[in-house]
Amino acid sequence: MLTNEMINMLQAGRKNGWLMEPEAKGLFAAAGLPVPRFAWAGDLKEGLRCAAEIGYPLVAKVVSPDVVHKSEVGGVAVGIADDRQLQAFYEKVSGLAGFAGLLLEEMVSGTELIVGAKIDYQFGLIILLGIGGTSVEIYRDVAMRMAPLTSEDVYSMLHELKGGQLLSGYRGREAISKEKLVRVLVDFAALVQAMVPYIESIDLNPLLCSGKDCVIADARIMLGEVFVKTGGADPSFAGERM
């Protein structure tokens, strides 16, 4: 299920131990999962050209192997309206440790969910769904299932979330498309199943869901220790054991 292109993308992440956001999004896009239109610009000149293609307003984020939590270092700007603002953002972040360019992408809105995957020592691949946002680790409103995942599993996860009402149009908010969410989660779980020998965990945080769509607004893939060291799939996760 993993193409050579995807395996090459995973290989490219080995030097850092993880796939940075544009790398992770590239992989998910290749697998047919929904990501915003995005571009990875190495310098300001390229950035301005990409911005013209995507169109303002847009989101700009710093790309750096040394920055795992971008917003904590001021590395995210939402609603960049023109070239001047983009240049100002570039000047602010280009001095950050390990600066490796800008990620520019179209604006997406919706309710913030977190979707994750983790290789559990005892149970293998675990898929997580929760109410997202910056306070995710405070409320810890998440549901987990052992993969593989059916659409019934996803519905029961939604049912399990305390904040599930927020997704069904609470107090005039737009209800999210549960069908789209189920589709994304089942596809994501199937993709990650094939990635098990290579990874340790994955965050899609947030996955932005609206009445029409669910889009991966941020993503990172933490690679497995054996894969990072050897470049080969972790043999202890041979296919038939999963």
Place this chain on the structure above:
Amino acid sequence: MNLSALFAPRSVAVIGVSAGNDRHPANVIFTKNLLRYPVRTYAVNVKGGSLDGEQVFPSVSAIPDSIDLAVIAVRAEYVPAVLAECIAAAVKSAIIISGGFAEAGHDELQDHLVRLAEGAAFPFVGPNCLGVYSPGVVDTFFLPTERMVQPAAGDVAVVSQSGGILVDLLVKFAREGVGISSAISIGNKAYIRELQLLEYLDADPRTGVMVFYVEGFGRNEGRAFVQRAAKCRKPVIVLKAGKTSEGSAAVSSHTASLAGDYQVFASVLAQHGIIEARNELELVSYCEALSCYPHTVIKGRVGIISGSGGHGAMAVDSCVAAGLFVPRFTEAVQQSLRDSLSENIRTIASVVNPVDLTGSAVENDFIAAVDAFCEITDIDSILLLLLPYLPGISSDLGARLSKVYRRHGKPLVAYVPHIEKYRMLIDGFELNRVPVASSIESAVLMTHVLRRCRLC
């Protein structure tokens, strides 16, 4: 691999008895099986000789009988040779009591045992364990008979990584009247593990409910276990303790931080229809209820009967906290309930649900109320809070109410304070396979578990 020789051996060799130390584990095991169990029991020590007038054989191969089960209690370094000898002598299974293997850092010695067993498809339990206790069949626990508390024979099988927890659970089971089919301590679980025992017990006609006390699974071992357990028709209950040390991932992602070992464990159990008991009270309550009602699945709408308004109110609180429903009865139902009661309480009883028959109720009022509850379609189980000191009831009430249950089949759970004075009342229920809790909280847990819900 056939495990029946482990659980129902007809002949046992106890290897490593001591000529000079009567408290040696092997001596305790030898003596109790020789004197108290129908199994043919032989003592083995390389020095030969005799023990309490019984011949001691110098090796297992010297015994003039075919041996179903060898209980090995020699020093760790001698165990591989003894195990090899058992295999060569066509012994059918072994329990290795001895410690001093992986738990003491001697992984290589333990791996040696596994290689021997794998080569011969020879089932062994342990090392570093108590082995098997099957009431009326065999008992390899090296605990003196007079101090062991043994629950009655029943249909709950218990598998435990910890021998200490297992023995303690048996004490609790005995106190609460939970009967067991077999109890097995698997220690280091070098070869026979939870998964094989799950398969064996699922097919074992004496077992109706399976309990596993788990400290941790090996890599991906949990996955195989839950997938197999999901296929069992018998209830599977797991009590989880401790954390795995290998499972720690660098907490660089939110997912790794949110999906801690225990959270994953609990979610995966629920996903596969395995009942998680979070503590001892839950475990004992679930075992008793499921042992009585192994195939009953209710929706969780409870009717409550008591002789005290306070008991009814406390039970409602516990029910709601557990996610159970206590529906208010319709006017018509209330009227027919009231009509069924004796004249002296008809006007003072509360019949809304919970039903409070008051302290003036007599025996027939309880019977009439349970009888009526069996016909009410708004509820699918009955919670009966019985106060044995009410003047109007007798010690036969348990048995009489159980007969009502037998007629209708709607599950009934009773609460009666567990003290010796009320034993006859409790026995009246338990002999008729109606579970009796020793607290309101436990009675609600017994009702809750009958939902058998995967995720609720």
